[in-house]
Amino acid sequence: MTDAAFPPARPRGGSLLEPDARTLRRNAAEARFRLYGVTAIAIAMIALMILLISILSHGTSAFRQTFLHLPIALDEAVLDPSGTRDPAALRKVTTIGYGRLIDRALGEAIAASGITVEGLGKSDISRMVSRQAAATVRSAVLADPALIGTTQEFRILASSRIDGYMKGRVTQDSAARDSNVSPAQLHLADALRAQGLLGTSFNWRFITDPDASELRPEAAGLGIAILGSAYMMIVVLALSLPIGVAASIYLEEFAPRNRFTDLIEVNISNLAAVPSIVFGILGLAIFINFAGLPQSAPVVGGLVLTLMTLPRIIIPARAAIKAVPPSIRDAALGVGASKMQTVFHHVLPLATPGILTGLIIGLGQALGETAPLLLIGMVAFVRDYPEGLPGGLFDPASALPVQIYNWTQRADPAFAERASGAIIVLLIFLLAMNAAAIVVRRRFERRW
Amino acid sequence: MSIGLLVIVIVLIAAAGFLAGRARARRASEGDTRALHSLVGFHGQAVFLFTAVPALLLIAVWLLVQPAVIAERVTGLLASERSEGALNLALGDVHRVAAGLDRLVAQGDLSEAAVAGLSVEGTDLRRTLGTAGVAVAGRVRGEVLTAAREYRRLTHLSARAMTIAAIALALAGLGFSLARITVEFRARNVSERFVLMLFIGSSLIAVMTTFGIVASLLVESIHFFSLYPARDFFFNLTWNPQFGGGSSLGIWPLLWGTLYISFVALLFAVPVGLLSAVYLSEYATRRMRAFVKPAIEVLAGIPTIVYGLFALVTVGPFLRDFFAQPMGLGTSSSSVMTAGLVMGIMLIPFVSSLSDDIINAVPQSLRDGSYGLGATQSETVKQVILPAALPGIVGAILLAASRAIGETMIVVMGAGAAARMSVNPFEAMTTITVKIVSQLTGDTEFASPETLVAFALGMALFVFTLMLNIVALYVVRRYREQYE
């Protein structure tokens, strides 16, 4: 720039190019404030990371399980003394009899492979195997009595402590202090693994099997819980979608502005903030004690979750309906459509993505909700799968979050692993639902 | 007929009605459907609605009321039971025996005639029922068996009556609405009015839910206060339920734990949430927002049971080993601090997303005014935006407090079960919600004060959170109106 281009200047006060002391101080304060903000965000992010890492690191091992691969001689003298293969007679043999066969098979396998472990007692050998194993063999035999008298290769569950040792949860040190497992058993496990008789593999039964008792964490699965949760979600979906949409349409499009409408609106916004456990109390008092519906039934859980979810669906649905520009309504009304036709032909289709997004998020919240289900008896121990729909809605079942809670309340640390594993399953479901919500929103997003 | 089948039958009748209504309207118009007041579809729709809806509503109401009516009748047969508790136990037995008999009949192990012929002396009923997978405690008494038979009779009768009534109502609706179809019939108006009524009914469910909550809490709370003095509940400073009676059920230790944990949670969540919201809305680049906002929303989408487990397996032991024990403050991994901290994490997204909305509602012109005077961004935030947003933020904090007070799973798994009033945050304490869960899932009989106290606690919780919510929602609403 030449001097001519810039006319002379007459400065008043200091030059802008040299910041004064006060500005420096103020800028320092500015930097500090920014730092607070960044710190806050960092705390939130770190908390999220620790949470996820903690769950994943505790839970992934639940999807693998330690099995023993054993040839078991299905001795006719034990399993069918009469030799008639009569199913009723076969049923009379309890798991104790099968347990003996397994112990014998394991003892023979150990002897055959020449394993010697110091201080290994007879009971130590039998406690390598899960209490569930005998039932596994028994049901295989009852399903196919022709197996009796033959020697079959079985894949049976190892006990939870051995499983824990394979996954690093149990160590020689902890075994020395644990009355449920001895260091000798762990040495034996090492030897069996070296022989290929013992190994871990992916555990589908964690996802498909029912829960198991306190004494056999290695056999506990999520089958009934997943089914129960699915049944409840069906109930919630079937009820809350039509009711929620109907209520939103009424309040947004038809309701006159008066005290009665205000009452409904205040009710809805308050219900959205009522603690979930209060809905559990409602379910207990109304659906179980008053209406006499069965405890632990998915239908009750579904009803309670519906009442809880409804306001959380209505609020976004109303927002979606409100976002449809009035010009579209005017256009439809202008060609002589009735108000109801306008709503169903024009407003509702345009509001659908917003409504669906709210619905999916609401369902996700319902899926993860635990507290109200505890009160309506979903904590009960259930071994039998509920029947198919719709009758199964009235059968006792569990639910995913309740099953998690249930497992955390048991003493055996093996259940803590399974609880974390179950959370991974729950989070995968939630992730899938949220992904669906995002897809719906992206796919149908409309701008006007 | 099972309920599912019945519903399907009614829907089929209604669907047939839809077709019939359409055809009839077309016939009434003698081929020229333009002569009709309403489109043929509306005639069909009107028939469908009048056929299906009343019948389905009848089924719903019937199912809801039937158990109470039957229980009333059966109770009369259990004359020897004096106390309410024993009566409830006996009713439970009746239900179980009846269910067992049903299953035996269904399996074909027992004929209806054999059921009628059953007697308590003749057979080992308990063993028989056991084969059907129904466990009955102790010997089945004659009275119970009679009641169970009556219960089965009434249930079957009621089911049959309901089937007949529902189908009859559906057919009546069908006939009525078909008969109405003429050229002038305003089917569109009628069916739209009907749909509007359904809409109104749907929005009334919120009101009915609130009513149901208040009624169930109130009825059982009154029941509780008839067994246990209200003065003790509200003023006694100890919580010590006993199985055999003589419990002290003072709410104060629970209230203290609840408020203490909520306070710790808010102390953590409010600064973190608020500052993140400020940073995200005033400073963050678009890229950073696009990454951080969804991540914080992930925190919001995680179920509380996950936070509970996090408290139980990670935060609790960590706080115990690195803070409580070295400082000599306790050896419990469940503590106020554990639950409060984890609940604080849970509340971060709640506080930050609410604050974000509120800060964004502050008009840009105020920011411009401040920048135009030479204020830095932080001065603008602290002296203009936050004061302007203050009412909204107060509302958000109140809502967060209400969430904290009503939160259940985190405290069940992280706070402990010991009711005590202490200031040491590393000690286990308990809350109202924890005790609601433990009193209602325990094995105590329902009619005892130890169980019913849960409803009084629920009432206290409901009233408390409701007040917070109403104030908060009012404040936030007023705040929004100010800038609209």
Place this chain on the structure above:
Amino acid sequence: MNDMSRTETGVNLTDIKIAARKVQVHYGANHAIKDVDVDINDRMVTAFIGPSGCGKSTFLRCLNRMNDTIPVCRVEGEIRLDGDDIYDRRVDPVQLRAKVGMVFQKPNPFPKSIYDNVAYGPRIHGLTRSRAELDEVVETSLRRAALWGEVKDRLAAPGTGLSGGQQQRLCIARAVATSPEVLLMDEPCSALDPIATAQVEELIDELRSRFAVVIVTHSMQQAARVSQNTAFFHLGNLVEFGETSQVFTNPKDPRTESYITGRIG
């Protein structure tokens, strides 16, 4: 270089407060201001006129770097305040804005008391040492904004409770209180009724005795009434710049003439 030019030309020439050369503004892909050269004289009112969307407000916001708050906005060229390039890296926009105050189109009092509104600038810039001094600054600012008589009894009342005209005068008092050297006004009367407009215009004339005033207006009558110099913007270009009387009575550019006679705009 600047020092030299200062001593060389001395005080005999008109005092140029702000000199802008070849200013370009881009909003993302949109080229909003093209090659604008303007000199703002001290102690005079300069009016920017032109049809809406012509870039006059955008240019005004360049003069105190208010455009910095808009992420997609990019400014090129040179704008010098007393010879210092205000887009120099070393310049703190905060310090700049203390010297170049701004009044906005819509009155935007903070939701605080009248007193706190006016005291906001002095407080953040640390202009006063005692409460008494601050009181004095508030009073003189309000007097200068011709508002003192109306509000002196209710200084603690919220600023948002005043009428529209009073709010805008409060905003002017707020801007005046930081004792700026230049006052930018972005259509300050567009939200006001005729009586309030007359009051504000009167005020602008008085403010001229102390500051350079730049006013953006869509009203040509207003420009003619209050300004000494006028710049006419059209489609992002500066079409004509000169003494107000000359621009209005004898425009050099046919576009200016069309606008003034009402054919465009």
